[in-house]
Amino acid sequence: MPEDSLLDSALVRLDEAARHINVDADVIEKLKYPRETTKARLMIRMDDGSRKSFLAWRCRYDDTRGPTKGGIRFHPDASADEVEMLAFWMTFKCAVMNLPYGGGKGAVQVDPRKLSKAELERLSRSYMQAFSRIIGPDRDIPAPDVYTNAMIMGWMADEYSQIVGHASPAVITGKPLALGGSVGRGDATARGGYYLVRHLFAELGLKGKLRIAIQGFGNAGQHIASLFAADGHSIVAVSDSGGAVQASGGLSLAALLAAKQENNSVIHTIGKDGHEALSADQLVGVECDVLVPAALENMIRIDNAETIKARVVLELANGPVTHDADEILAKRNVVVLPDILANAGGVTVSYFEWVQNKQGYYWELPEIHEKLRVIMEREGRAIWELASSRDVTVRTAAYVHALSRLAEAIEAHGTQSYFDS
Ligand code: GLU
Numbered sequence: 001m002p003e004d005s006l007l008d009s010a011l012v013r014l015d016e017a018a019r020h021i022n023v024d025a026d027v028i029e030k031l032k033y034p035r036e037t038t039k040a041r042l043m044i045r046m047d048d049g050s051r052k053s054f055l056a057w058r059c060r061y062d063d064t065r066g067p068t069k070g071g072i073r074f075h076p077d078a079s080a081d082e083v084e085m086l087a088f089w090m091t092f093k094c095a096v097m098n099l100p101y102g103g104g105k106g107a108v109q110v111d112p113r114k115l116s117k118a119e120l121e122r123l124s125r126s127y128m129q130a131f132s133r134i135i136g137p138d139r140d141i142p143a144p145d146v147y148t149n150a151m152i153m154g155w156m157a158d159e160y161s162q163i164v165g166h167a168s169p170a171v172i173t174g175k176p177l178a179l180g181g182s183v184g185r186g187d188a189t190a191r192g193g194y195y196l197v198r199h200l201f202a203e204l205g206l207k208g209k210l211r212i213a214i215q216g217f218g219n220a221g222q223h224i225a226s227l228f229a230a231d232g233h234s235i236v237a238v239s240d241s242g243g244a245v246q247a248s249g250g251l252s253l254a255a256l257l258a259a260k261q262e263n264n265s266v267i268h269t270i271g272k273d274g275h276e277a278l279s280a281d282q283l284v285g286v287e288c289d290v291l292v293p294a295a296l297e298n299m300i301r302i303d304n305a306e307t308i309k310a311r312v313v314l315e316l317a318n319g320p321v322t323h324d325a326d327e328i329l330a331k332r333n334v335v336v337l338p339d340i341l342a343n344a345g346g347v348t349v350s351y352f353e354w355v356q357n358k359q360g361y362y363w364e365l366p367e368i369h370e371k372l373r374v375i376m377e378r379e380g381r382a383i384w385e386l387a388s389s390r391d392v393t394v395r396t397a398a399y400v401h402a403l404s405r406l407a408e409a410i411e412a413h414g415t416q417s418y419f420d421s
Contacts (some may be wrong), residue, residue, distance in 0.1 A: 071145025192345015216295025
């Protein structure tokens, strides 16, 4: 029997949601497959004069609710299958938040840490050249994801503008402010998760000052640490690709951020400020109230889910908990705030950026924060209530919530529509 694809494993959540809501079989059939996945081989000139090629993809999973939206990941393990799974999640994430978007995702199979800045720029521009026919401000709108950032989005926006012959900032989000980026996009993923936990604090069974453990200390991990620490909660353990550190009385945030800046790993704080070494595998099992997976997929699995002591798992990464692990956590009454809700702050502020680009009028930071808070709390509350009234996990409730919006849109298009093909 052929092995299940990554996308198949993600579709289990769709099947589960479909059991709790009355949707037409046509709707499920439509959502089971990506609309289109384009593959390209990017050729770039390296600094030493040699030529090198990298595989790249862009998947437009479903555009029923609007242009496809989702990040571009640069990672050595990227694959077509992973891109399709991530694009499926984006479809549901945008529907969860009621953003007028479908879902998409892109990737380049590369370790960007091994490229010079000039090589990285050539690779980013070459991505846009390869996919400019399917990308566009009303068609498919990329953004940052794992190992991509504002600088890369800036190069891509510039390349697209050159191709179409005029400035087109709304083609991509997460840009530098100087190129039409939005204030508040930098910490938006973490901030959305933080607003969600703050809003459901009592319902989640949380009390007083929290102990937080964070797996992954990139953009989302660093910002969630700062947001919780600013409220007086303590960060008791943190890991990154170099290793992990812990301090039961609380880690020094300043030391963690400095080590990340200077040496690119939190392990350089070991031995200072009471920071002790911890093996990266042990991080999920540390004593804490909230565990924040903020790295990659499949970090909480059948083999370590039993060790979790946290009451709440806040999924800032996409897909950090496997389906089997979900079942274990549900049995153990650990509440998982699922990725398609918990990390949706990022794409929500991307939406604000796109709206600002289209209208050519820019908002101030307090306005962005307030708009994000309102949406996060509204959708978070609706999903929480759905989970309670149906007696299902928050993840299943989030899928049901999104599926009902997707079903309504699919049906509204009619059966002879381009969107029905
Ligand atoms: N890559 C982020 C995500 O997975 C953001 C996507 C976006 O802003 O379009 O949600």
